[in-house]
Amino acid sequence: MTDLTRTFGCPVELTLEVLGGKWKTVLLAxxxxxxxxxxxxxxxxxxxxxxxxxxxxxxxxxxxxxxxAVVGGHEHYALTERGESLRAVLQSLYDWGSxxxxxxxxxxxx
Numbered sequence: 001m002t003d004l005t006r007t008f009g010c011p012v013e014l015t016l017e018v019l020g021g022k023w024k025t026v027l028l029a030x031x032x033x034x035x036x037x038x039x040x041x042x043x044x045x046x047x048x049x050x051x052x053x054x055x056x057x058x059x060x061x062x063x064x065x066x067x068x069a070v071v072g073g074h075e076h077y078a079l080t081e082r083g084e085s086l087r088a089v090l091q092s093l094y095d096w097g098s099x100x101x102x103x104x105x106x107x108x109x110x
Contacts, residue, residue, distance in 0.1 A: 004063075018063055023048055023056045028083060029090045031066060035078035046109075 008014040019025050023045070030036060030044050042053060057077060060066035065083035069076050079086075101108050 018065075021056075023052060024060060025090070025093065027053075027056055027060065028065060028079070028086060029094060031077060031079050031083070032087055032090050035076050038075040038077065041077065 003017070004014075008017065019028070026045055026048075027041065030041060036044070038053075038057075041057075042048070042050065045053065048056075057066060057068070060083075061068055063082075064080055065086070066077050067080050069078070098108070100106065
């Protein structure tokens with residue numbers, strides 16, 4: 001769980017605390033493309049257990065980056081306005097990773 005009650009040394013430290021770990025950022029990057037059902041997120045993010053997916057989505061909801069809605073009996077997740085404010089950051093991470101993968105001959109899944 002993210003602890004926002006302590007004093008942070010700088011804004012980058014706070015950002016890394018909020019986005020901590022790879023799963024939160026990966027989930028946000030997927031949701032940047034548009035709202036997704038829980039099952040769709042589960043399929044798109046391989047290597048993530050149901051328990052971890054549920055925990056990370058809950059944490060992102062608590063921070064106010066993601067909202068959950070039940071539509072037609074299915075859970076849907078989408079970025080909130082605060083989550084949308086990360087769009088440029090997420091795109092920069094994607095672009096950097098793509099360029100680095102090409103330079104370093106790192107394979108990326110399709």
